[in-house]
Amino acid sequence: MSYVPYSVYQPLTKNEVTLLRKKQFEKWEHYFLNPIQIGQKHTEFTEVRDVILQSWNRSKEYQDLNPMIEGSVKNISDEELKEIRKKNEVFHLAEPVLKQAGQELSDENHVLLFCDSDGIIIDNYGNHSVSRNIGNSVNANNGAQWSERWAGTNAIGTSIILKQPIQIFSSEHFSYNCHEWVCSSAPILDPLTNELLGVINLSTTANSFHYLSMMKTIGLVNQIERILFHNYYQVREMMQNIYIEAISKWKNQIVILCNSKGKILKINNDTQINEITSLMSVTVENNECTTKKEWEDEVTLHGSQYRAIHKKIFWYDRFIGFISILEKKSRLSHSTTIHNHFAKYSFQSLIGNSEEFKRTIHLAQVAASSDSNVLITGDSGTGKELVANAIHQASNRFDHPFIALNCAAIPKDLLPSELFGYVAGAFTGANPKGSIGKFELANKGTLFLDELGDMPLELQVQLLRVIQEQEIIRIGDKIRTPIDVRVIAATNKNLVEEIQMGKFRKDLYYRLNVIQIELPSLRRRSEDIPLLAEYFVQKLSVKKHHGPHHITAEAMGILKNYSWPGNIRELENVVEYAVNFSANGIITPESLPMHFHNQQTLPINSVSINPVKQAELDWIIQALKRSQMNVTDAAKELKMSRSTLYRKLKKMGYDMKSLK
Template identity: 50%
Template sequence: MSDMKNENFFEDKYLIDMLNKIFDPIPIPMILVDRETKVKVINNSFCEFLGYSKEEMIGRRVYDIDENTRFPYVFKTKKAEIAWKHRFKNGKTAIVHRIPVMDDDGNVIYGFGMVLFKDIAEFEEIIKKNKLLESELDLYKTRLKELTGARYSWENIIGESEKMKRAKFLARKAAASDSNVLLLGESGTGKELFAHAIHNDSRRNNFPFVKINCAAIPSELLESELFGYEEGAFTGAKRGGKIGKFELANKGTIFLDEISEMPLGMQAKILRVLQEKEIDRVGGITPIPVDVRIIAATNKDLKKLVKENKFREDLYYRINVMTIEIPPLRERLEDIEVLANYLLKKLSNQMGKYISGISNEAVELLKGYSWPGNVRELENVLERAINLTDSDYISQEHLPIYITGPEAKKQRFLTDRTFDYSLKKVVEQAEKEAIKDCLRYTKGNKRLAAKILKISRSRLYEKLKKYNLENNVNKEEKDNLS
């Protein structure tokens, strides 16, 4: 019964004319064949592509027109072939679709074909354009994330001291959760770096990271800055109103730096945001829901401020879910060398001046300083040193006098109880420096160095091993050692 319907369908001149009217205006080559793969409908575009007239095509089997046709195979398998590469009898290569159309009983009654791309070059050009569009979209996404996202990750937090390892461990745990975070640490310790890294490693990393310094904004402007305002809310209000930082950070993270400087009245409003998860714009009447994670930071003792009624106790416990103490630089002096080398590389790139390294003597002097300004101060000292050096190397003469001078040594003597100032230690240090200077003078020639120092070569080898000098000479000296 279905076969009879199929035959009647193709014998209906009205329907065939209708299909031609539909197919012909379409600039894409299209064809319709019956179950015997005879051409029943073909549009002008396909005729031009194959180089035949319509009269030559209608009623002929596709195999007679194109011996490479796969329509018989498609009818047999009853499976469509989508975006297949096909070489026609006329030598043209194209990307085509072949689709079998079946009746209710699962029998193939006709097939539909379409040339998707008339040649491979056209196809490749489309692919290139799509890739270019994807690349541009990725670029815009990256730039948008740079503008509204966090710039730093764990790799930017340098240090392998136990205290720093502990801080990074807790921060990674905080990133895996959605709890509020409180970062404690002196100015310049890297609290903002931790905030960026926590956001970047969290499930919110594809959403905005918005930072605000509570101490830098006048108290009378803080509310409109955080929550925004409606048009006409106050004199000078922008037409159309303004969106606040909390709305900007929706689904992401807001970093409240120096939260201890926030006025008590504003603290109450922050507490409401945490409890109700909604904000009120200045001059607004409708609450706006927000989903924001708070990372707060301070260099002050919030517990003490709570006791002095300068910070709300309920807000303190709301933000003090995951507390991370970032150690000052003076408590992780073992990180000085790796930090200095990292910062020198960073500053070299920024300043366009190549710096290969820093001397051991300079590193020791840096380790002997108390660093009240922490990592920020270290970066400033190294930037100054880069500006002063005429070579590609930083040595002690490029460091400021307050780090290298007698007052610095005196301060170190008074504050650093771990430093050994015994006569034996002083003599050993002098001996070590004498051997290092001599090896530099002889360009690593141990025999000549032993002669100048008036000791045997075996004795010199013992000293080198004792002071671990063989591992501290530079590459040039190593290459010249005899």
């Protein structure tokens, strides 16, 4: 069975086209004006392709169709078309390919049609004159339905039936009015399920027919299907990340990932899989019409009551699935595990490829392999707590608690009780049952003391004793409780300077500073900014259950040239702002906070210098911009002395006063 006419596998002259059309019209006229029983093969129709004859037979079965119809006899309303176009994900993904093809065809005598799986024309591209002609002559307008049911034999409708590419030449069409046209169609199939998603159609007048039209149509479909495959890979990756995040957060509950139909894609507990499968189907049926993105209900499994939390997942504003968490009611009031204080991040959570960052991570991995105390230093927002999490996660204490305490966030009067705990009646307002301190909670595990430089001197003495002796005494108690705790401390202060000023104890510093890890500021690892920005974009897509979002090259350029005084924390906040203010998921310069639009540029030097010196000057100026004109930081990044930096600038016609 051939889906392309035998006689058009090679270029035809105008006379050959005319003769072919005449011959085919005779067959069409004889078939439709001299009725034959459907399915009967007459010798006079042996030259009609089987695929066409079968379609003619199908078209004849529709009582309200006749060969003299204009073309399509069914149109949907403008409102219906607008809604279908809005919800058609394939159309939005294919649009760049369609527009490019339309520009290429604008000077050719062809029109390109994109149709959905029902044969409805969503949009048209190409030569405007041809578009008007085919619209007026056979109703190939946006919103017209070109399935065989409403137009008889035609490339779009027959391709839908066959799920194969097909070319309909002139009088092979069911409709007499369509005999002026040659149409080539190919179905767009789901790369994973082979489901029909839409149809691409390329039409031209018979006199302008080109034998490569079919190949062009198939080529466009191949491009679109490659985009779909890449898109589906992103969808599956996003859903996988949502599932991983959920099972990490809800360690003791049943976590289920489903597609939009309620089919279970992943589950962390399959002991009651049959009951849960039925439950998910009912969940979809009960909530398929709801506009809520998150809802709760109560369910029964194996005679036990569960609270069910359901969260929808969206992709290009399309509902693609949901995550469900089933929490047993008896677990709501108390924990059934020894502890719930797990490290949230691993070394895989730390993003960066810069050499300085790699050296830092290597040092942290060495720290993870030992049991020594660690001191993490660096500016605020550089990710000190993430590194502490990763060290614990990779250590032999990973299965025990990871407890974090911000020393600057607790009033100094309450800090001892937070660290060491207290017994009943230890002080006015205390819990009558007493309280366990962070050291006891972290037993066998890791205690992370953030902002250690803000700890009062008098408490530093007690902390030193606990670290040395590995035992604590609760406030108001006399009993010594042995503990086994590894301490990881962090600060954004220079503790050596703090010691010189009498604000920090030297003995505590040396007790904690067994392994020191200094985290570089973001401006010292600017090559990691694109990686981090893209990571935060993907993280937000997972968090919001809505994607995708993309950063344009212009917006990324602005991010790379910003100085980032707030470091990675500031970058994450800026990306979240940009995601919220992005248009159709595209982050442009306009999506960024206002102060990014007001960045001042450095003055331009009028001194003529050679290209090599100009490149060196640009290198220096970019480092100054990233360091907010801090010469010491810029010189450190450039691996040169301050005096060398000043000398180079002066030689090239700059001075720091004019730059500032």
